[in-house]
Amino acid sequence: MMRGRGRVVVVVVRERPCIPLRFFSSLALLAGPSSPSRRSSGGGYYDAPTTNCNASSAAAENAKVIDNFIDHCYRGDLPRAMKALDSMQQRNIFAHSLAYSHLISCCAARHAIEHGRSIHRHVFSPGYRPKTFLLNHLLNMYVKFRLLPEAQALFDQMPRRNVISWTTMISAYAAASSPPLQRRALDLLILMLRDGVCPNMFTFSSVLRACHELQLLTQIHCSIIKVGLESDVYVRSALIDVYSRWGEMSSALCVFGEMVTRDQVVWNSIIGGFAQNSDGDPALHLYIRMKRAGFQADQSTLTSVLRACTSLALLELGRQLHVHVLKYDQDLILNNALLDMYCKCGSFKDSDSIFSRMVDKDVISWSTMIMGLAQNGFSRRALELFKAMAVSKIKPNHITILGVLFACSHAGLVDDGRYYFRSMKKLYGIDPGREHYGCMVDLLGRAGRLDEAVELIHKMECEPDAVTWRALLGACRVHRNMDLAAYAAKQIIKHDPDDAGTYILLSNIYANSQRWDEITEVRNAMRHKGVKKEPGCSWIEVNKCVHAFILGDKSHPQIIAIRRELKQIIHRLKEMGYVPDANFVLQDLEEEQMEDSLLYHSEKLAMAFGIMALSSGKTIRIRKNLRICGDCHDFAKLLAKMESRSIVIRDPIRYHHFEDGHCSCGDYW
DNA sequence: TTAGGGTTAG
Incomplete structure (x- = not known):
């Protein structure tokens, strides 16, 4: 026992050599609301009056309960820790933040959100003032469970917020799938600055994902340079990623080129950036440079390099990469990339073999195969696979349906195509988009129903674009309907004024009808816009x-x-x-x-x-x-x-x- | 003692 401020202080330390001393030294066994003035946040003791034997006994019992709680927290025994927490709740006694944080981590790891909520309620009980660090732990737990409204409610409730609190929320919103939620990340950044909290490299690397305007990205990049955080490797890889998403590969390459200590993720960012922009050559060259720099390809690298092979139709190189992929044989994303590579290189024997061996298949696996078969003209097989997908209980999405419609159009299955198009909303909850309409125009046009195709375009719920009109033009080409082809070509040029091929096609149609004035008009338009046809x-x-x-x-x-x-x-x-x-x-x-x-x-x-x-x-x-x-x-x-x-x-x-x-x-x- | 970057289908 020790004496302190006129009271007896009972130090509660049990023999547990495997637990770090720092853990115990920071224990706080705190008294309840009857003695709030005696609460301590980190002294490793609790206070008890000397004269009252009953009180002393109760304090000893409380200490035991808390000690048990800490023990269970440390051992990761979630059920017992929660039972002890109940007991603490009834007695209105509390442990140190560190023990709670340990328990919150256990809840997150074991998907035990209800237990996490109980801890939340407990630390907000009267008589306890949770530290910001502990509430940040809870915030992070809700974010990990993707419970953004609960995270936001806690954030709003927090008496103090530090840079970690703000960054946790910004990161959560930036990682959300919907643009409005992502915009909230940027709003929070502004509120954070108004609150006088300075963003750090964690904040910037998170918020960059939410940049949906190039101008804003440039502004944030300038701020990063201004505050001297441009050398942080996380910030750089995020910058490379966002510039790549905007197709600004020269800027991405500039950020990459300025780096001295590049890590694996930075290499993956720049390789993935080029691969996603269908620029396979630089992606493959950077991959070779990465290997020469001493890095080994991981799942992400291999996925991007496979994508580069896919865009360049390099089947042999893709096969070589397949050997490296074998060590990640259960990686779903990598297997999907492999499937796509073989489909797009026209080697269905290989894609079939991989698909049949895949233990896990998701909607992308199925869609890749259905679309691959459809694009290659194997329509019947694509539709059979779609039926097998229904049996597998994987729900199709808008790309799967696109593959199905594509297959119908190639096999001339007008009735089937109509059925899937009309029922996609009812059966799968998917609204037809431009691409679905384009497939239907293709389907009707191929079947020679050009009037119906035009009627469908005029009935579209969304604005037709160049792709829609190109589908009609394709049908006009097959069925030799020059007047309608000229109309479709003019619509394409309206939407895509740089499409040189369509100008030439239109000029050829006019030449066939000896409409010389119109030919001159088309040629002048091409000259005026500086449009030149790419050589084959x-x-x-x-x-x-x-x-x-x-x-x-x-x-x-x-x-x-x-x-x-x-x-x-x-x-x-x-x-x-x-x-x-x-x-x-x-x-x-x-x-x-x-x-x-x-x-x-x-x-x-x-x-x-x-x-x-x-x-x-x-x-x-x-x-x-x-x-x-x-x-x-x-x-x-x-x-x-x-x-x-x-x-x-x-x-x-x-x-x-x-x-x-x-x-x-x-x-x- | 809590927060950050890279990978798949149209």
């Missing part, structure tokens, strides 16, 4: 090298041999009945382009090179930046038949699998 480019991967072929370009080291091979192929194909298709009225090819270079379209050169460089029977896989023209499409069908090998050509819209004289797109693209 095709890529093919051979022996781990990517070979690029550009229309009219002769820089490939084997170009003479390739052109010779191509001429021989054409000669043989002509014997099979191939007639070059020079009808370019409903294509976005210019007349001189057709006359001079029909023979040397980039995909034809890539196919000829594939025949030369790949072993017999191996699938020729080509990626193209523009849509394939009708002549190259016929050429590929006949070549696949003549060579008895598969040819896969991926254009920006869809995929063409050529086999035995047929294409999976059913000659509609």
Whole structure:
């Protein structure tokens, strides 16, 4: 016993060598409301009068209860700790903040929110003044349970808030999925500043996620530099991520380039940024640099690098990465990325195999497969998989339905498509968006129901965009409806004034009708806007090298041999009945382009090179930046038949699998 | 003694 301020102070220490001394030295066994003046926040003692034996006995009993509570907290025995907490609540006695914080962490780890709420009630009992640090623990617990309203209520109730309290709330709102909630993070930042609390690197790295305006992002970046926090690695990776989301890769690269001590996450941020912006080349180069810098690829790196392979259609490199993925064989996100890579590189044997072995599948796994099959023209299989998804009890989302409608349009299943479109709200609670309408326009247009397609566009609940009108234009192309094509093309240009291909297509339509004034008008508009058509480019991967072929370009080291091979192929194909298709009225090819270079379209050169460089029977896989023209499409069908090998050509819209004289797109693209 | 950054389908 010790003497202090005229009272006997009983030190309660039990023999527990495994518990840190600091833990015990900070114990506060506090008296109830009958003696509030004697409460202490960190002395490791409780007070008891000397003259009253009953009171002394009660104090000893209280000490025992608290001691038990602390013991259970430390051992992580949640049920017993909660029982002891009940007892403390009845006696109106309290332990030190540290014990509660330990228990709150246990509740968060064990998903025991009701216990967490009991602790919350307990520390707000009369006679106890919880420290800010303890309330921050509770705040964090509600945030971890995604109970933002409860976190906000506690935050509002807090008598004092420090930078951690504010940052916890800002971080919670910034991580929310809805933009209005994310805007609340920015509002809180302003309130925090008004409250005189300075944001630190934790605050900035959190709030950056909520930046939905580029101007605001720039302002926050300036503030970060002003207060000297730009060197923090968390802040930098958040900046890289947000600039990447805005497609501002030069700014992201600038932030990355200024760093001296880069960690794994920063590398992942910049690689992921390029991958998400469909800029696969720099993503792969940065990946190589990361490896050279001594970092190993983790799940996030591999997912982004797979995405880069997907955008570049690099099947062989994707297969190499698959070997590294094996050590994370149950990682759902990584498996989904792998599925998508194989789907988009046209290798369904591999995607099927992975999909069937995946233990966990989510809506993205199913949607990836359904969409992959649909885009590649395997509509029946896509619809069968959608039925299997219903059995699996995974609920479809708007992208799944998009895949289903895409599949219906490619198989000409008008009634099925209508059924899914009409019932998507009722069956799945999903409102049709622009993309769903676009699929329906595609479906009706493909079936030759152009009037119905136009009617649907006019009935849309949302404003049609260039994609909607392009779907109608595609149908006009197939069904040779030039008037409607001209109308659709004008609508596309209205929404996307830089679409050079559509200007050229419109000009060709007018030329066919000898409408010279309108041709001049279109050409002047192109000149005025400085619109130029991107040259056609095709890529093919051979022996781990990517070979690029550009229309009219002769820089490939084997170009003479390739052109010779191509001429021989054409000669043989002509014997099979191939007639070059020079009808370019409903294509976005210019007349001189057709006359001079029909023979040397980039995909034809890539196919000829594939025949030369790949072993017999191996699938020729080509990626193209523009849509394939009708002549190259016929050429590929006949070549696949003549060579008895598969040819896969991926254009920006869809995929063409050529086999035995047929294409999976059913000659509609 | 509490708060922060990177990965998947259209």
